[in-house]
Amino acid sequence: MDRAVLRGANFSGAHLQRANLIGAILQEARLNHADLSGARLSGANFVSASLENACLAKTDMEFALMASVVLRGACLREADMSGAQLDAAVLTRADLRKANLRGAGCRDARLDEADLREARLGGAFLVGTSLCGADFRGAHLRLARLDGADLSDANLGGVEGLTQTQLNRAQCNSGTKLPAGLTGVKDAER
Helix, strand or coil, rough: CCECCCCCCEEECCCCCCCCCCCCCCCCCCCCCCCCCEEECCCCCCCEEEECCCCCCCCCCCCCCCCCCCCCCCCCCCCCCCCCCCCCCCCCCCCCCCCCCCCCCCCCCCCCCEEECCCCCCCEEEECCCCCCCCCCCCCCCCCHHHHHHHECCCCCHHHHHHHHHHHHHEEECCCCCCCCCCCCCCHHC
């Protein structure tokens, strides 16, 4: 199904493990509860698609277009999403452990309560992103853009590459757990 045009298709609950959907057009498709683990999705277009509670573990999604996609509760463990475009995407409570999001664009996305432990977010564009309650323990944040990102109640303990300059541009609260030596700018101080 390489480069297939599947706009608006309904694959909810489908078993598509290791499928080759490189460059496929899946705009507005419904893949809720689908199993796409190990699939090849590089450059695929998922704009406005719904993948709630889908399994995308170990998928290759480099440079995928995923603006306004809904991935609420999805499993994206060890997925390669480097360079993916996820502006305004909903990844609330998504499992992104050990995922590669290097250079991904996530402007105004929602990653509240997402599990980002050991994720690679170097150079990711998280401007205006809501990351309330997200777990970043052991994640790599070198050169990630956090301007206006909401890190309220997030756990940033043990993150690598996070600087005070990055935190000064983000929003934290008293529940934000920070690495030793770094302080957050709280809502009241803005």
